[in-house]
Amino acid sequence: MTTIRQPSGARATALLGLGTYRPERVVTNEEICEVLDSSDEWIQSRSGIRSRRYAGEDETLVDMATAAARRALEAAGVTADQLGTVIVATSSHAQHTPAAAPLVADRLGSRAAAFDMGAGCAGWCHAVSVASDLVRGGNASYALVIGVEKLSLFLDPTDRSTAFIFADGAGAVVVGPADEPGIGPVAWGSDGSQSHVITQEPGCQHVTPDHPMVVRMEGTAVFRWAPFAMADVARSAVEGAGLALTDLDAFIPHQANMRITETLARNLKLPEGIAIARDVQESGNTSAASVPLAIETMVRNGEAQPGDTALLIAFGAGLSYASQVVRLPPVATA
Numbered sequence: 560m561t562t563i564r565q566p567s568g569a570r571a572t573a574l575l576g577l578g579t580y581r582p583e584r585v586v587t588n589e590e591i592c593e594v595l596d597s598s599d600e601w602i603q604s605r606s607g608i609r610s611r612r613y614a615g616e617d618e619t620l621v622d623m624a625t626a627a628a629r630r631a632l633e634a635a636g637v638t639a640d641q642l643g644t645v646i647v648a649t650s651s652h653a654q655h656t657p658a659a660a661p662l663v664a665d666r667l668g669s670r671a672a673a674f675d676m677g678a679g680c681a682g683w684c685h686a687v688s689v690a691s692d693l694v695r696g697g698n699a700s701y702a703l704v705i706g707v708e709k710l711s712l713f714l715d716p717t718d719r720s721t722a723f724i725f726a727d728g729a730g731a732v733v734v735g736p737a738d739e740p741g742i743g744p745v746a747w748g749s750d751g752s753q754s755h756v757i758t759q760e761p762g763c764q765h766v767t768p769d770h771p772m773v774v775r776m777e778g779t780a781v782f783r784w785a786p787f788a789m790a791d792v793a794r795s796a797v798e799g800a801g802l803a804l805t806d807l808d809a810f811i812p813h814q815a816n817m818r819i820t821e822t823l824a825r826n827l828k829l830p831e832g833i834a835i836a837r838d839v840q841e842s843g844n845t846s847a848a849s850v851p852l853a854i855e856t857m858v859r860n861g862e863a864q865p866g867d868t869a870l871l872i873a874f875g876a877g878l879s880y881a882s883q884v885v886r887l888p889p890v891a892t893a
């Protein structure tokens with residue numbers, strides 16, 4: 560009988576460097592309300608969002624992902640030819656074929672294995688865990704993980720549940736070998752019985768010029784689920800890392816909306832003094848890009864530092880969710 564050799568890789572992995580890209584165009588609540596039947600006051604009180612950014616018409620998802628990736632590689636001190644894998648987490652790449660990741664890898668000058676990952680707003684946290692296991696398993700020396708969205712392409716500007724929430728941007732991180740563990744075990748899962756709560760409609764086969772594909776969401780159902788179910792998931796991630804909540808320096812949840820973040824922090828019984836990400840105020844909900852964008856904002860504002868211990872959690876369409884404790888990497892601040 561033949562023996563198949565299986566590789567084994569790094570003893571420990573960490574986030575080695577993070578970079579982001581925010582489109583230039585700032586879209587205020589006032590601008591949203593030129594079309595949407597709502598008000599700046601209502602949007603701020605229900606979601607915390609004051610403004611968000613939209614990509615330009617000619618600015619593609621691949622452009623944004625590549626810009627964030629270049630900054631992440633620079634922050635990590637890793638070159639494109641060292642990458643073994645490029646993963647793009649997104650749910651707004653406008654084509655199923657080709658996937659975005661090989662296009663991004665090519666722009667970077669890399670011939671690494673490259674594929675997209677769809678887990679809604681939780682995609683980047685899923686991909687970080689997969690990348691860490693690839694490096695630990697020996698199938699990649701370094702992996703690049705990008706969360707990127709151009710959700711402005713898929714918004715119905717008259718939809719009161721979604722038009723003011725979603726936005727565009729990109730965040731990337733290099734995962735690689737480390738002397739000390741910098742990425743805890745993932746606590747993740749899904750509940751497909753609630754898949755109808757966040758969808759893109761109509762399905763591809765029914766899209767017509769009169770019925771473009773847009774994001775739909777039952778906002779109240781998301782609100783009833785996330786701040787409660789996700790508290791248990793976040794606790795599991797902390798326990799899995801062998802830590803207690805008091806060991807954390809920062810709590811960086813998916814920037815869904817401010818009320819979800821505040822309620823989740825309360826349900827988690829987060830001790831006083833732990834910095835909480837509130838990037839949703841200026842970035843809106845950028846889905847798979849929201850956690851790396853929030854990390855960059857916290858480091859730029861001095862609310863968190865590279866080397867800090869941070870609890871990440873992301874959740875959304877699927878419903879899918881993933882959470883892990885990480886050591887924050889060097890960040891290329893924009």
Ligand SMILES: CC(C)(COP(=O)(O)OP(=O)(O)OC[C@H]1O[C@@H](n2cnc3c(N)ncnc32)[C@H](O)[C@@H]1OP(=O)(O)O)[C@@H](O)C(=O)NCCC(=O)NCCS
Pocket residue numbers: 596597598601602605606680718719720721723724757776777778779780781782815816818819844874875876
């Ligand atoms: C979307 C969300 C802000 C809507 O808030 P809500 O309180 O659930 O809103 P409801 O649909 O129950 O409507 C409550 C009232 O606000 C009004 N309303 C709803 N949307 C409105 C809007 N955009 N602007 C102004 N008023 C609005 C309704 O007409 C209703 O008025 P009434 O009480 O006079 O009948 C809220 O459900 C939410 O934050 N959900 C989570 C969404 C999210 O973060 N998703 C991220 C997915 S990862």
